[in-house]
Amino acid sequence: MTRPLSRKVPLAELHCHLGGAVTPAIMWGIAHSQGIRLPTKDYWEFRDMITVSIRHGHSFDGYLDLFRWTELIQSSPIAIERSVYEVIGGAYRKNNVTTMELRFNPMKRNRGGEQDLDHIIAAAMRDSGGVFPWGGIRVRAIRLDDYVIADGKADDAFVNITIKMGAGRSAEFKREFFAALFERVKAHFAKLYASRYLALSLYVEEADEGGSFKHNNIHQRFKKVP
Numbered sequence: 141m142t143r144p145l146s147r148k149v150p151l152a153e154l155h156c157h158l159g160g161a162v163t164p165a166i167m168w169g170i171a172h173s174q175g176i177r178l179p180t181k182d183y184w185e186f187r188d189m190i191t192v193s194i195r196h197g198h199s200f201d202g203y204l205d206l207f208r209w210t211e212l213i214q215s216s217p218i219a220i221e222r223s224v225y226e227v228i229g230g231a232y233r234k235n236n237v238t239t240m241e242l243r244f245n246p247m248k249r250n251r252g253g254e255q256d257l258d259h260i261i262a263a264a265m266r267d268s269g270g271v272f273p274w275g276g277i278r279v280r281a282i283r284l285d286d287y288v289i290a291d292g293k294a295d296d297a298f299v300n301i302t303i304k305m306g307a308g309r310s311a312e313f314k315r316e317f318f319a320a321l322f323e324r325v326k327a328h329f330a331k332l333y334a335s336r337y338l339a340l341s342l343y344v345e346e347a348d349e350g351g352s353f354k355h356n357n358i359h360q361r362f363k364k365v366p
């Protein structure tokens with residue numbers, strides 16, 4: 141004869157995958173807050189799309205297809221934070237789970253490398269043949285959550301790249317280098333561009349040396365040893 145455990149007894153969840161543990165209602169909200177273009181505007185169809193059922197068949201590929209959308213929706217720091225919070229909080233409130241081993245693969249939550257654009261830009265500048273000193277390269281990726289695009293619909297998105305550099309590079313170099321860099325940016329986002337509304341832009345600004353002040357000892361790391 142089994143006896144139900146008291147609600148006061150702390151429990152442990154030793155193996156929980158984030159991709160299948162967040163409720164469809166929370167996933168629906170995360171998707172829309174990030175402007176992800178879903179294949180349906182009906183919540184109940186969305187729930188069926190990410191829930192294990194006979195409709196998906198019994199094949200391994202059919203099972204994996206369930207996670208294509210959950211991984212896309214969870215592909216941002218804010219989405220991961222919300223997902224983890226909901227899973228841990230829900231387990232504690234419903235079953236008094238106080239210890240949990242929560243698993244997920246960060247490489248599967250990167251929108252096909254979308255979040256690595258900063259590394260692509262930095263690599264291109266390092267490969268400029270010394271035109272951009274390595275110690276002066278700084279690339280920052282800043283996520284904006286409050287913005288309005290066009291008519292304010294949530295499924296519009298944009299990526300704006302602003303290059304700030306000191307004066308002295310030739311017009312020919314700037315035209316060729318940044319045109320090639322923008323082609324790499326377009327190629328990087330090609331898959332996403334084909335699946336949602338997306339605006340890409342790149343602007344180059346040259347600093348006025350009279351109003352630019354720098355103090356940087358990182359250059360010393362890259363000086364050639366005689």
